[in-house]
Amino acid sequence: MTDHNPSGSEGLDLKRLVEACTRRDFLKLSGMGTGAVAAGALGAGALLHSEPARAVRTDARIVIVGAGAAGLNAANRLRRALDGAEITLVDRREDHYYQPGLTLVATGVWPQSKTEDRNERYVPRGVNWVKAMVEEYDPENNRIVTDEGETLEYDYLVVTTGLELRFDHIEGMDADLIGSHGIGCVYDNPRHAAATWSAIDDYLAEGGKGLFIRPPGAIKCAGAPLKMTMITEHRLRQRGMRGNAELHYYAPGDGLFSQPDIDDFLKRHFPEERDINVHWHHRVKGIEPEEKRVTFESDEDGEYTESYDFIHLPPSMSAPKPLRESELAAQEGSHADGGWLEVDQYTLQHKRYPNVFGVGDCCGVPIGKTSATVKNMTPVMVENLVQVIQDRDPSAEFDGYTSCPLITEIGQAILVEFNYDLEMVPTFGFISPYREHWMAWVMKEHLLLPAYNAMLHGRMS
């Protein structure tokens, strides 16, 4: 690993480690007197005043890596929960994308601009924003190194870097191909979502064979490939072109959705009500864009090639490279493959580095790579971090809350919300999580963006 520390020191530096530990111990002691107020201050995170009445006093240096949904939410909450902390946010990206809206852009419901925002609107005052990317994590020495060569030392680290789309896992595929050669992918960014819509629009006019891929492994918003399939099918009907189109969905395993009731529903709904052919145990190996051909690896049929007129081709996903190649990544078990952050799934504290926490897509937790998950994870992480600053054991627990407004048609959706036990946990008891509703669509189209923006300000629990 390259060391960008200007001081030139390399590897494990014991002196630094001892110094950092001593400093953290001091910070814990100074924070202990305020013990009882932490929960109150955090509870007030949802209130509409800028500073809680009794924030926890600390001089801790907290570095948050990633200014996406989780990083901005965490920065706002920590800013209010802590008094005197030196909070630094690291991310070069200044544009903010409302990713849950990309499905609507890629299906022609929303204009691209509706999902584009600026991070500066959400970075709280008093938080130092370093516009660079973290290139190296050095948890032994409590420091990170940016791609500008700057070394940042911390007492506590919060990792919120989201995930990386692994287009490199598909031979012949490149993000720049999205929108051309009949290739679409909703996942990348607003521009590529709009390009996906133009490819779908062409397909709606011509018809032919449409292939929809669910990549293997953990992916963000696992409902998105399903939504893309169902909305395209609906668009074909709207244009009177359904009879000219043949739709296929390729799953890497033998399920369509992790929540079993919804999985059962989709396994009936796709073939019986939507005439979509489902192919199990398929993974994409490569694509030949010029020929409009894709090569699959199938457990049953081995390797074979299929032609297409349109293909929705999201790649597999992993933790971003600096994280997955760092000591912070899971070293063994199911989360090691993707290099996900090795956190306890309930407390969100790192399993080996107790001064490191994680929130969002980068975390190695069983389910929940959604912004709804971020909404529920962040207050838990903040509460636990504040407790650790006060030398207490983290006691708040994240229950795995995951939500997916599963759009089955433009105009209706199933509001699916579930936890680690895969039990439905509907926020609105009156809206059934088992059937399609217009109300769920209204929420998705009109209310979730403002709720998301309120979350970025740290105002949602």
Add this chain to the structure above:
Amino acid sequence: MIMEAIATAIQFLGGTLPAVIILAIVNLILLALLIARVGSSFRNFGRALGSALGVGGVVAILSVFLLPAHTGASWANLHGAVDYLGLFVISAGLGVAAAAAVFPPIQYLLGMGSSSRRQHQSARA
């Protein structure tokens, strides 16, 4: 939950929030003037309320018919009591908001005559 709803509502209104706040302030000033009987009064209250409720009713009825299409949905997308109830509640909410927005100016206009007569009388006395 209430605070979260308010936070979401503020974001929902977004760019229109300043206009909504200005409208609310103007209406509050008109109400204060009405209560203080400055320039107008609550004379013809029944007519003013009726007119405001009429405007609200029209907005609510239009909303019932136009809202699904406005959201890109068709009537076939409304499933069961929850969706219809939701449609009526949202439409009623829009109707109440419209009525509340137009009541102060209507009342002010309809009550003006009485106040000026009273001021005229007190000036003669």
